[in-house]
Amino acid sequence: MASTDLLITPVSSKADLKAFVDLPWRLYANDPNWVPPLKSEVYGLLTPGKNPFFDHAEAQYFLARRGNKVVGRISAHFDKLALAQPVEQGMGPGTGNFGLFEAEDAETGAALIAAAEGWLKAKGMTRVLGPISLSIWEEPGLLIQGHDHPPTVMMGHNSAAYQPMVEGAGYQPVKQLKTYELDITKNFPPLIERIVASGEKSARITIRKVDKSKFDQEAAIILGILNDAWGKNWGFVPITDAEVAFTGKKLKPLVFEDLIMIAELEGEPVAFMMTLPDLNEALKPLNGSLFPFGWIKLLRWLRKPQVRTMRVPLMGVVQRLQSTRMASQLAFMMIEYIRRNALAHYSATRGEIGWVLDDNQGMNAIADAIESRVNKIYQVYEKTL
Structure with a gap:
């Protein structure tokens, strides 16, 4: 279709936002592996005043139309906290992002990316890192491997057609984020079992469940470990207190005490592992809405989830212990304890760990040691403006 038929406009009204x-x-109507998000959650993500990301970020959304038909969308945004990060860690001065990218065809995709780049350039950005929707802590990267099965909770899914669109717009791969899957019905290899048993005999090590009645205190402990553990990772951007509260409120119904572990060494919290039952299994049939009866089904499911998959979205060991045997031992112990609980109490048979940076040697080695395999790869791209 001729490009004169294609119109790219900024989202500027409630009707535009609804179309976005x-x-x-519509685009994923025939994709059996797409999981419709709750529309109320999407509006919350996109709306300044609701999502504290906008306390330190600016964004503009764009729609592509042919006639009256919406055929694509994209966000252009930049995070002031990311701009203040060291360049060698992936973000840094002049780095903006695009995200929330959907396009019916290559012409639409190219025009949307160009519109996002134009907005970012006008805001003084000199480089684009994307797709990132919207924060690095939400859905970073373009799915380039693993389109044949649904994403787990808080993971993205996109058409395989988008990779050539993004690369055709001049973007170069800069970082891969991997997820690993494993059969949790099987015991871990004997070596790992011996490492866990050795840790259980050590008076220095305590692995404990979180206490949901002290939710805010436990969240603060986990955040402290996370900021220390991930502080030098590629793409790291500090999380604000408001973002912790926002995310905590969303995740609280998914927090089950026996699925989140904190490891203490001589009484000091030094590592944690967070595991979530795969909410996407419950969300898929709701088709994005809790009404009229979806909320009843969801509340019933949340009381005692019985799921196929458990996802480990976050895991961290303080920097001073990283690259030590102790770090691996604590990780294996937390994984094993959660594996047992997931089997015993939630009927789970499959685990998914991720995302994991492609150059995170410690985490990739742990994933290999427990005989998991890469099931999805998300690619982050960059382009100089």
């Missing part, structure tokens, strides 16, 4: 949110339902 609704588009994936």
Whole structure:
């Protein structure tokens, strides 16, 4: 179709925003592996005043139309906290992002990316890192491997057609984020079992469940470990207190005490592992809405989830212990304890760990040692403006 038929406009009204949110339902109508998000959650993500990301970020959304038909969307945004990060860690001065990218065809994709780049350039950005939707802590990267099965909770899914669109716009791969899957019905290899048993005999080590009645205190402990553990990782951007509260409120119904472990060494919290039952298994049939009866089904499911998959979205060991045997031992112990609980109490048979940076040697080695395999790869790209 001729490009003169294609119109790219900024989202500037409630009707535009609704069209922006609704588009994936049409584009993925025939994709059995797409999981419709709750529309209320998407609006919360996109709306300044609701999402504390906008306390330190600016964004502009764009729609692509042919006639009256919406055929694509994209966000252009930059995070002031990311701009203050060291360049060698992936972000840094002049780095903006695009995200929330959907396009019906290559012409639409190219025009949307160009619109996002134009907005970022006008805001003084000199480089684009993407796709990132919207924060690095939400859905970073373009799915380039693993389109044949649904994503787990808080993971992205996109058309395989988008990779050539992004690369055709001049973007170069800069970092891969991997997820690993494993059969949790099987015991870990004997070596790992011996490492866990040795840790259990050590008076120095305590692995404990979180206490949900002290939610805020436990969240603060986990955040402290996370900021220390991930502080030098590629793509790291500090999380604000407001973002912790926002995310905590969303995740609290998914927090089950026996699925989140804190490791203490001589009484000091030094590592944690967070595991979530795969909410996507419950969300998929709801088609994005809790009404009229979806909320009843979801509340019932949340009381005692019985799921196929458990996802480990976050795991961290303080920097002073990283690259030591102790770090691996604590990780294996937390994984094993959660594996047992997931089997015994939630009927789970499959685990997914991720995302994991492609150059995170410690985490990749742990994933290999427990005989997991890469099941999805998300690619982050960059381009100089």
